Structures are given as C-alpha cells and as structure tokens.
Amino acid sequence: MKRDVPDIFVIGTDTGVGKTVLSLLLMRYFYDEGFSPFYFKPLQTGCRDPYDTDSDAKFIYDNIEELKGRDPAGSVGFCYRNPKAPYFAARDEGRQVDWKTLPGTLQEKRSRFSPLVVEAAGGIFVPVDGESLVIDTIPSMGAQPLIAARAGLGTINHTLLTIAALERRNIEPLGVVFLDSAEPATPLDMIEENREAIRRFSRVEVAGLVGRISDFRHPPPECFDGLKKLFARSV
Numbered sequence: 179m180k181r182d183v184p185d186i187f188v189i190g191t192d193t194g195v196g197k198t199v200l201s202l203l204l205m206r207y208f209y210d211e212g213f214s215p216f217y218f219k220p221l222q223t224g225c226r227d228p229y230d231t232d233s234d235a236k237f238i239y240d241n242i243e244e245l246k247g248r249d250p251a252g253s254v255g256f257c258y259r260n261p262k263a264p265y266f267a268a269r270d271e272g273r274q275v276d277w278k279t280l281p282g283t284l285q286e287k288r289s290r291f292s293p294l295v296v297e298a299a300g301g302i303f304v305p306v307d308g309e310s311l312v313i314d315t316i317p318s319m320g321a322q323p324l325i326a327a328r329a330g331l332g333t334i335n336h337t338l339l340t341i342a343a344l345e346r347r348n349i350e351p352l353g354v355v356f357l358d359s360a361e362p363a364t365p366l367d368m369i370e371e372n373r374e375a376i377r378r379f380s381r382v383e384v385a386g387l388v389g390r391i392s393d394f395r396h397p398p399p400e401c402f403d404g405l406k407k408l409f410a411r412s413v
C-alpha cells in the first residue's frame with residue numbers, strides 16, 4: 179500500500195466553509211493517485227445518524243465511486259442530533275464527548291488505509307467538551323492540518339486568526355485551500371489580494387482555489403491544482 183503522504187486533518191476557518199467538499203476532493207485525488215485513502219468525521223453534529231442527509235460521511239460515500247454501497251457509519255466517530263458545537267449537541271442528549279478514544283480509532287484505520295482524511299467539526303475554537311476545543315484535539319490525531327477557507331470577503335481575517343491560533347501552539351498547517359461556492363463567483367482580483375494578504379502576514383501559502391462545483395461526482399480537473407501542488411512531490 180502506498181504510504182508516502184501524511185494523514186490530513188481538514189480544519190476550517192468556520193463551519194460551512196467547504197471542509198467536506200475539500201475532503202471529497204482529497205479522497206478523489208488520492209484514489210486517482212493509487213492510494214487507499216479513508217475519510218473520517220470524528221464528531222458529527224446536526225444528524226440523527228450517519229445516514230442522515232446532512233451527514234458529511236454520507237455525502238462522501240455518495241460521491242466517491244469506490245465507496246458506493248459501503249457503510250458510512252464506519253467513517254463517523256460520535257454523532258449528535260442538534261446542529262451545534264459538539265459540546266452542546268452532546269449535552270442536549272445528556273452525554274459528554276469522549277474524544278480521547280478517537281486517536282485509537284484512527285490508529286486502527288492506519289493499518290488498512292493511507293492517507294486518513296479526517297474532517298473537523300466547525301472552526302478550530304469550537305468546543306468539543308467542557309475543557310477542550312477542536313484545536314486541542316489536533317496534536318493527538320496524528321494528522322497534519324490543512325485549512326479550508328472561504329475565497330471571498332472576510333476570509334483574510336478568519337484565515338489569519340486560524341493560522342495565528344495554530345502558531346501559538348506550534349502547529350504547522352500544510353497550507354490553505356480557498357473554496358468559492360459564491361454565485362456570482364468571487365472576482366479573481368479579490369481572490370489574488372486575499373492570497374497576497376495571507377502570504378504577507380503569515381508564513382502559510384494558499385495552495386489553491388476550488389471554484390463552484392456543480393457535479394460532485396465529477397469535479398473539474400482544475401479543482402485538484404492546489405492538491406497537486408501540496409502533494410505531488412509525495413505521489
């Protein structure tokens with residue numbers, strides 16, 4: 179089994195920025211490059227179960243040919259019904275997220291798959307339990323963070339804040355990928371300025387831009403340009 183890429187923790191500047199879409203592209207990219215990738219969502223909220231229409235794992239399994247008919251439940255750690263931060267969604271059900279079991283689950287997957295594509299819930303300052311935020315879980319996951327960010331107005335602030343928080347804890351991200359689901363599309367000159375600001379005020383590069391995708395089963399080839407830049411040396 180090909181194993182020469184790091185496991186990836188897809189984190190975001192916010193909820194709804196495109197982490198699941200970026201995870202889908204990573205899965206497609208690594209399958210096409212001959213790897214055996216595995217998608218995992220440790221903490222899913224806003225779903226009755228892993229088969230719900232809002233389940234991120236279901237979206238991945240529905241849109242990756244190789245996963246068609248397979249059970250998305252294996253790709254979900256904890257699942258809570260209310261669309262909230264995991265801490266509050268679990269509390270609504272009288273439970274507490276026992277996230278320290280997750281590194282063991284990932285370790286078990288590592289024997290059969292590479293790379294792991296792990297998707298965070300929301301942004302990195304989202305509470306997981308009463309003591310921990312998503313950012314606190316990063317070191318124990320053994321996966322390198324890749325930042326999904328919106329492409330348009332507001333992203334400079336959110337992306338630089340995310341990078342600054344990681345830097346304070348000596349966590350080095352692989353890079354940033356912009357996703358633009360806006361209609362009409364964000365003007366390219368603004369995207370270039372956003373890219374410039376992030377390069378100038380941090381040491382992190384925006385590796386690529388993913389434009390609006392209309393068919394998630396067949397994303398256009400240019401969606402993978404950023405991933406090629408990040409991983410081509412490894413594949």
Ligand SMILES: Nc1ncnc2c1ncn2[C@@H]1O[C@H](COP(=O)(O)OP(=O)(O)OP(=O)(O)O)[C@@H](O)[C@H]1O
Pocket residue numbers: 190192193194195196197198199200234298299300301326357358359388389390391392
């Ligand atoms: N490039 C894109 N093209 C088309 N739609 C997109 C694109 N990026 C994101 N979207 C859409 O935007 C919405 C939010 O994206 P997504 O679900 O990937 O966000 P997320 O960061 O995973 O959110 P969460 O924190 O809930 O996991 C979804 O409906 C998704 O299909």
Ligand SMILES: C[C@H](N)[C@@H](CCCCCC(=O)O)NC(=O)O
Pocket residue numbers: 193221222223224260261262263264298299300301304
């Ligand atoms: C409900 C969302 N979709 C998401 C949780 C987002 C929490 C955001 C909390 C906040 O930043 O205020 N859940 C998830 O990714 O499983």
Ligand SMILES: [Mg+2]
Pocket residue numbers: 197198199234297
């Ligand atoms: Mg998601």
